[in-house]
Amino acid sequence: MLKTILYIALGGAIGSVLRFLTTVVVSKFWASHFPLATFLANIIGCFLIGFCIGILEKNQLTDSHLKWFLVTGFCGGYTTFSAFGLENINLFQNNTGFVAFAYIGLSVILGLFAVWLGLFISK
Numbered sequence: 001m002l003k004t005i006l007y008i009a010l011g012g013a014i015g016s017v018l019r020f021l022t023t024v025v026v027s028k029f030w031a032s033h034f035p036l037a038t039f040l041a042n043i044i045g046c047f048l049i050g051f052c053i054g055i056l057e058k059n060q061l062t063d064s065h066l067k068w069f070l071v072t073g074f075c076g077g078y079t080t081f082s083a084f085g086l087e088n089i090n091l092f093q094n095n096t097g098f099v100a101f102a103y104i105g106l107s108v109i110l111g112l113f114a115v116w117l118g119l120f121i122s123k
Contacts, residue, residue, distance in 0.1 A: 011074035
């Protein structure tokens with residue numbers, strides 16, 4: 001159990017740092033009401049979780065420490081749906097409901113597509 005927790009913690013730390021770096025890079029090139037860094041992290045994270053699960057299933061590694069490291073740790077640390085919720089509340093509070101609905105719709109639709117694409121490509 002401790003070994004599994006360590007794999008998750010290491011993956012989560014790496015994912016969290018890369019999530020932060022995603023925000024830094026996107027912020028340098030994009031300034032808008034649309035929260036692009038979180039949007040990109042969620043779509044990339046959805047793709048990666050689909051891809052990782054597909055590869056792990058293909059190689060019969062679904063009970064491995066690699067799954068805990070990549071899926072629970074890294075993808076869990078990288079994706080940011082809690083920030084997604086907060087940002088949408090802020091958009092609504094700032095009377096930018098159209099932007100909020102666009103953000104919600106695009107995140108859900110493209111997120112589901114990205115998971116499917118990751119699974120499809122990995123097989």
